[in-house]
Amino acid sequence: MVNSLYICIMERDLSTEERIKEAAKQVFIIKGLAGARMQEIADAANINKAMLHYYFRSKDQLFKKIFDEVIGEFAPKILSILGEKRPLEVKVKDFVHQYLDMLSKNPFIPLFLISELRDQPEHVIEKVGIKRSGALDHLDQQLKTEAQAGNIRSIAPAHFMANLISLSIFPFLAKPILQSMFQMSDEDFSSFIEERKVLIPQLIMSSLKP
Amino acid sequence: MVNSLYICIMERDLSTEERIKEAAKQVFIIKGLAGARMQEIADAANINKAMLHYYFRSKDQLFKKIFDEVIGEFAPKILSILGEKRPLEVKVKDFVHQYLDMLSKNPFIPLFLISELRDQPEHVIEKVGIKRSGALDHLDQQLKTEAQAGNIRSIAPAHFMANLISLSIFPFLAKPILQSMFQMSDEDFSSFIEERKVLIPQLIMSSLKP
DNA sequence: GTCTATAAAGGGATAGAC
DNA sequence: GTCTATCCCTTTATAGAC
Numbered sequence: 001m002v003n004s005l006y007i008c009i010m011e012r013d014l015s016t017e018e019r020i021k022e023a024a025k026q027v028f029i030i031k032g033l034a035g036a037r038m039q040e041i042a043d044a045a046n047i048n049k050a051m052l053h054y055y056f057r058s059k060d061q062l063f064k065k066i067f068d069e070v071i072g073e074f075a076p077k078i079l080s081i082l083g084e085k086r087p088l089e090v091k092v093k094d095f096v097h098q099y100l101d102m103l104s105k106n107p108f109i110p111l112f113l114i115s116e117l118r119d120q121p122e123h124v125i126e127k128v129g130i131k132r133s134g135a136l137d138h139l140d141q142q143l144k145t146e147a148q149a150g151n152i153r154s155i156a157p158a159h160f161m162a163n164l165i166s167l168s169i170f171p172f173l174a175k176p177i178l179q180s181m182f183q184m185s186d187e188d189f190s191s192f193i194e195e196r197k198v199l200i201p202q203l204i205m206s207s208l209k210p
Numbered sequence: 211m212v213n214s215l216y217i218c219i220m221e222r223d224l225s226t227e228e229r230i231k232e233a234a235k236q237v238f239i240i241k242g243l244a245g246a247r248m249q250e251i252a253d254a255a256n257i258n259k260a261m262l263h264y265y266f267r268s269k270d271q272l273f274k275k276i277f278d279e280v281i282g283e284f285a286p287k288i289l290s291i292l293g294e295k296r297p298l299e300v301k302v303k304d305f306v307h308q309y310l311d312m313l314s315k316n317p318f319i320p321l322f323l324i325s326e327l328r329d330q331p332e333h334v335i336e337k338v339g340i341k342r343s344g345a346l347d348h349l350d351q352q353l354k355t356e357a358q359a360g361n362i363r364s365i366a367p368a369h370f371m372a373n374l375i376s377l378s379i380f381p382f383l384a385k386p387i388l389q390s391m392f393q394m395s396d397e398d399f400s401s402f403i404e405e406r407k408v409l410i411p412q413l414i415m416s417s418l419k420p
Numbered sequence: 421g422t423c424t425a426t427a428a429a430g431g432g433a434t435a436g437a438c
Numbered sequence: 439g440t441c442t443a444t445c446c447c448t449t450t451a452t453a454g455a456c
Contacts, residue, residue, distance in 0.1 A: 016421080034245040035329070038450065048423065053451060111328055114383050118240070118321055121386040130391050158392040158402060159409055162381050170376035173324050173383070176331040181340050182368040192368060199369055207413040226439075248432060258441065263433060 006044045017055050019045045024052075024066050029108045032115050033063050067116060068127055074109060075128045077102065078165075083135025088142060088152070088208075092164065093201045099168045100197050104190065110169050136161075152208040163207075167200045216254045227265050229255045234262075234276050239318045242325050243273050277326060278337055284312065284319060285338045288375075293345025298352060298362070298418075302374065303411045309378045310407050314400065320379050346371075362418040373417075377410045 006026045014022070023045035027036045038059055042049045056062035081095045103109065117124050130136070140157045147154040171178060171193065179189055216236045224232070233255035237246045248269055252259045266272035291305045313319065327334045340346070350367045357364040381388060381403065389399055 030328070032242070032244065032325075032328075034242065037448090049450085050424085050452080051422070054421075057451090059450070111324065114321065115242075115325060117384075117386055118242075119245070125386060125390040128387065128390075130387070136391065156405075158388065158394070159405065161391065162384075162388060162402075162406075163377060163413065165384065166376045166380035167373060170380045170383075171372050173380075174327075174372075174375065176327055176335060177338065177340070178368065178372060180335040180338075181346065181371065184368070192372075195366075195369065196372075203373065203413065203417040206417045206419070209416070247430090259432080260434080260442085261440065264439075267433090269432065 016045075016047060016051060020047065020052060020055055020062075021066065021069070024062055025070065028063055028066050029070070029112045032112070033059075033119070036063075067112075067123075070109065071113065071124070071127045074102065074106075074113075075130070079130060079133050079135040082161075083133070083138045085138070088146060089201070089205055092204050095164065096168055096200045097197050100193055103169065103172050104193055107172050107175065110172050114173070150210060153210050155208065160204075164200075164204060167196070167203065171196065226255075226257060226261060230257065230262060230265055230272075231276065231279070234272055235280065238273055238276050239280070239322045242322070243269075243329070246273075277333075280319065281323065281334070281337045284316075285340070287312065289340060289343050289345040292371075293343070293348045295348070298356060299411070299415055302414050305374065306378055306410045307407050310403055313379065313382050314403055317382050317385065320382050324383070360420055363420050365418065370414075374410075374414060377406070377413065381406065 006023065020041070024036075024041045027041045027044055031037075031040075036059075038049050038052055041062075042052055045051075052059075052062060056065060077098070081098065082091055084091060086094075113124065136157065139160070143152070143155060143157055143160060146152045175189060178184065178192075179186075182188075184192060216233065230251070234246075234251045237251045237254055241247075241250075246269075248259050248262055251272075252262055255261075262269075262272060266275060287308065291308065292301055294301060296304075323334065346367065349370070353362070353365060353367055353370060356362045385399060388394065388402075389396075392398075394402060
């Protein structure tokens with residue numbers, strides 16, 4: 001019987017390999033590598049365990065495939081916005097808006113990435129590839145220029161980025177605690193995130209006022 | 211042979227039970243419940259597996275014991291400061307300072323708690339016990355009073371807390387990524403956190419200016 | 421490519437001697 | 439209380455028929 005915990009991925013227009021990948025993505029993202037079971041993935045994909053090994057040889061290889069796909073899909077979007085040649089305030093607004101939208105649709109991604117960061121930091125860093133991103137250099141330059149022009153206070157890019165990402169991501173990690181603390185329903189939490197699309201840019205920009 | 215990954219806990223003045231708990235704490239915090247191995251805990255404690263079961267019966271019970279201890283040690287400190295009857299700015303500074311100090315000494319705690327939040331949200335929430343904390347009520351009242359007096363902008367307590375906690379905790383979760391992005395050594399990261407003790411209260415308070 | 425059956429390994433838990 | 443040896447269930451992985 002099909003496990004109803006996961007959204008239906010039984011569409012017949014998907015190849016077996018695609019079905020497995022979709023199922024594995026859901027299970028791995030929610031359970032992590034150590035917590036996931038091959039049987040559960042097979043059930044979610046509506047095939048038997050043997051097929052998993054036929055297509056991906058081992059659990060580790062399947063996970064690596066999924067992880068690289070997920071990280072490859074999300075990581076590039078993170079920094080590209082901040083590398084654009086547009087006013088700082090516009091980019092911050094755009095970044096927060098797009099980022100919170102993405103996380104609302106994929107709320108388990110942050111924990112998935114951060115858990116893997118614990119076990120294989122070098123792999124995550126390599127795949128994210130942010131070190132070699134030119135976006136950071138441009139942001140760095142922009143922060144310096146604006147500060148010298150007296151438009152904003154001087155701030156280290158590391159703090160700027162840490163603030164921006166922390167404020168955007170962390171509420172999704174702590175969602176159950178926040179919901180308990182402030183008696184939020186799921187709808188309340190969605191509204192809460194919507195409010196943060198406005199609030200976070202305000203917070204970031206107001207702190208940069210000279 | 212003793213696993214050198216973990217700090218030495220072989221002091222002979224510790225009882226076997228205490229040695230097990232210390233070892234288990236280190237392994238569980240780093241590997242999580244599903245990822246931890248009883249053999250690894252036994253090795254770290256320099257005893258054999260049978261003793262783990264003799265003292266704690268099962269892996270789940272051992273984990274629960276450790277988890278409750280860890281959470282019981284840290285959770286109460288989180289909100290108590292904010293419940294005190296002191297000026298908002300003083301409390302924010304004090305909170306951030308003490309919180310970052312604690313996290314610097316125990317950098318794996320956030321991931322440990324958040325990972326467990328995925329598998330057993332109700333247990334974490336119950337143990338944290340923040341719902342019934344009067345500290346939140348007092349903070350709520352203080353934010354309202356100050357806003358009505360025109361001293362600060364009006365802000366929902368949920369956003370205030372989310373901002374404060376996000377800015378404080380998240381850098382520890384993303385430490386390897388931040389270090390890679392900004393080429394920080396471990397010493398650099400410590401300095402980075404020191405800077406945030408000043409920066410975060412500034413950020414929070416400046417955003418509250420009317 | 422897909423299935424059933426089964427091997428092989430891993431790991432939690434226990435028995436029983438000391 | 440502490441150890442060795444071992445049980446046995448779970449889970450990964452493979453063999454082989456179709």
